[in-house]
Amino acid sequence: MSDLTRTFAALSDPTRLSLVETLIRRGELPAGDLVAEAAISAPAISRHLKVLREAGLVEQRAQGTHRFYAVRPEALRAIVDWTMDHRAFWSTSLDRLDTLLALDPGEGER
Amino acid sequence: MSDLTRTFAALSDPTRLSLVETLIRRGELPAGDLVAEAAISAPAISRHLKVLREAGLVEQRAQGTHRFYAVRPEALRAIVDWTMDHRAFWSTSLDRLDTLLALDPGEGER
């Protein structure tokens, strides 16, 4: 299984996609906070986090008994790179991409 | 399972990702051509194509005994849309995206 298919596999589970989106939205969080938001048990979340970690989607930082998790931007870029590799195919016109870029969420830096 | 997780699930298998890339590269093809390129049996490919179809990633066109398959660009856009929704997160600077856009795949690809 390639790195990319492993990335897709990691995001193919609703619970894991949700974990990733939560970490993106709220930033680095301890496992316990993620468990609190989930509808399933702590061990189940723990193993989902392990899958995400092994796929390179999140990284773990230990502090005391806490394990802080955060999304690794590089992993998302791998997906972006793949779609961009085939942009000529899915983007018959640039309208949609132009619209998105026009939103320019990164306005500040640059 | 959301549409997006179903899309990721469809691309999480190496055989299916390969099928999609072949269809993007060579355009619409009959199932037989895809079987010829694969290392596994025709029934196996047939079912992978079914998964891709049910996920909305490919569409099927019948002509005689042949079934032509092609990738649906909208499905790839769903992925692009998701990544773009979180662009502010993974794109700390716009450099990479700028680089990709500058390649202008409209003329000559890589």
Added chain:
DNA sequence: CGGTTAATTAACGCAAGTGTTAATTTATGG
């Protein structure tokens, strides 16, 4: 019509994924 080809569906076996509860590991604090 009968035979051939393209493709799918059926039936089966086995590996992998996902949930639970119980047990274990590691660090904190009285």
Added chain:
DNA sequence: CCATAAATTAACACTTGCGTTAATTAACCG
């Protein structure tokens, strides 16, 4: 040191996914 808390690992059950070969369906052609 001992009790507690955070998190993971272990053990188990159940479902899903993926491959195979055999059987079936549908269209084409002499």
